[in-house]
Amino acid sequence: MSSLPSLLSMMSQLIATPSISCSQASWDQSNKGVILLLEKWLSSQGFQCEVMPLPGQPEKMNLIATLGQGAGGLVLSGHTDTVPYDDDRWQSDPFKLEERDNKLYGLGTCDMKGFFAIVLDTLREMDLSTLQQPLIILATADEESSMDGARALVEAGRPKARYALIGEPTSLTPIHAHKGIMMEKVRITGQAGHSSNPGLGNNALDAMHSVMSELMVYRHGLKQKYRDANFVIDYPTMNFGCIHGGDNPNRICGRCELEFDIRALPGMSNESLYQEISALLPSIERQTNTQIELQHLFADVPSFSTAKESDIIQACERLTQKDATTVAFATEGPFLNQLGMETLILGPGSIDQAHQPNEFMALDQIAPMQSVIKGLVERYCLTPSTENK
Template identity: 80%
Template sequence: MPALPSLISMMSQLVASPSISCSQAHWDQSNKGVIQLLENWLSSQGFQCEVMPLPDQPNKFNLIATLGTGDGGLVLAGHTDTVPYDKGRWKSDPFKLEERDHKLYGLGSCDMKGFFAIVLDTVRQMQLSDVKQPLIILATADEESSMSGARALVDQNKIKARYALIGEPTSLTPIYAHKGIMMERIQVTGQAGHSSNPSLGNNALDAMHAVMSELMIFRQQLKANYRDASFVIDYPTMNFGCIHGGDNPNRICGRCELEFDLRALPGMSNQALMAEIAQILPRIEEKTGTIIQLSSLFADVPSFYTPIESDIIKACEALTNRQASTVAFATEGSFLNQLGMETLILGPGSIDQAHQPNEFMALDQIQPMQEVIRGLIERFCLQTNEQKNEEQRA
């Protein structure tokens, strides 16, 4: 087989290929360059590669690279996009991988282009000519914005495997659950007018005050009624993120908008929560004489949960010598679960470095992650079912 570049060279090339995804058009970029690099490297190692443009986004792509056949097997998954970066706040070029103080700095180094380089470097060291169950490398688009790459996979029902690992930065701790996330907007439309005479208008800010008061009551009800001790923040959260309304002190505010997020615990329905919020608003409309509209800023992300008894979670607990835990941030895990895979989140680097200037991956995270990847491939791709059963009995 053709020789792959070194791990550091692969990571450098991935970081050097910009692939920002963002809701703001001036930031948003294609991930084609990253996908092409991964396709070339994986093809050279014998993987069958399928590159799929996203529906309605011909410049965004998913990649499914498969080695072997069968109904079981293992998916090693990650996203190819990054968040935008803060110009002027990086000590080095965010698109040039730089090693300093035993750390590799670069945009996407830990979240999460570095994971793909680690996977490829691990695979090339293994004898995979006789896999018993397929090994699939999955690279998705737009995780950092709409998660449209993962949503497309669910719609297309493209991947068949038993287990999946998503290499998001968790400092090598296995993660079996996280909260869902909804990002919503409430718009209140009143009537502008001269502030010297309140009867000339209908103040949308006054009505929004009533909306926020009701939402705060609803938030307290959620906190009182739903708890999960496995989370550090063990209740659903609602954050009022930004509010915009009016244009001058001497005008009655004619329109006001509130944007908020709501993070539900596993087992809670995002759709049911939206319905409850929607039921609150008509009473305020009637009382205030305004028009109140509820809409979503992005499609919601369901909460993620894989039973802690799952074989892949137990295997990763043994490989890392760490107990599986939960996190607050959202991932593509729930979408892979929808495809029928028992999924966990586990990767090198820390989420504390993600989305920050001077993002880095510590060098001491690489070898332990390679040991996890090697152990999972050996267990779920190279062993027969009889060997797995014997190992479990032992």
């Protein structure tokens, strides 16, 4: 096998390769450069690499790199994209890895290009010539925006393994569950008219008041009905994020839009929530003589939960000496669970640094993460699968 660059060199090259994903076309970029770097490095270590362009998006792609064969094994997974950045708020070049104060700065250092460099650097020190079960490195597209990369994997039914670790920044704490998220829009179309005579129109803002009142009652009902003590905020939330309507005080408002999100607990169905909210709207339409539409802003992300009794959860609790817990942010975890893998979220760096100017990974996070990776590969790939059951 040919030699790999150093850990810092790999991380530097990944950071220097822009791969922003964003719902705004002006920001959105291909992740091809990052995928090709990973493909080159993993191929040099004997992995069989498959680059999978997303359906209808040839410049967006996933990578499945496999070493060994069998029905079990382990997936080490991460996303290759980053969020946009505020150039004027960075103290250094976001695309140039910079070390200072025992921290590595750069866009994607902790969220989460740095994870791939750590994985590769760990594996180079291991003897993988006697794999009993496959080791799969998975790199996905567009996690920060649409999660289309993970959705494409579910459609393809690949990869297949028994266990999976997603290296999102969790400060090396095992995460066994997170809430789902849906982002929705209510659009009300009324009839504009002169404000001196309310009978000349149908006020969309008045109708939106009724909609928001119903949604607040519905929100309270969700809080009363669903609780999960594993979460700091132990109930499903609904947040009214922005509202736009009307154009002048002396005109009856002809159109109004409300955007909101819902974060559901594990075990709740996003689709059921959507249908229940839809059912609230027709009566308001009739009462206000307006047209009310409910639309998805983005495809929803299901909630994620892996049983705390799962072998990989317990293994990572032992390896980190930390109890598994929950987080509020969403990941690709539910999609890997849909592929049949017992999945947990655990990675170096803190979510507090992710999506922030001057993103960094502390150097003291690297060695402990390498110990976790080594322990999992030894347990799930280098020993017979019967020992893991």
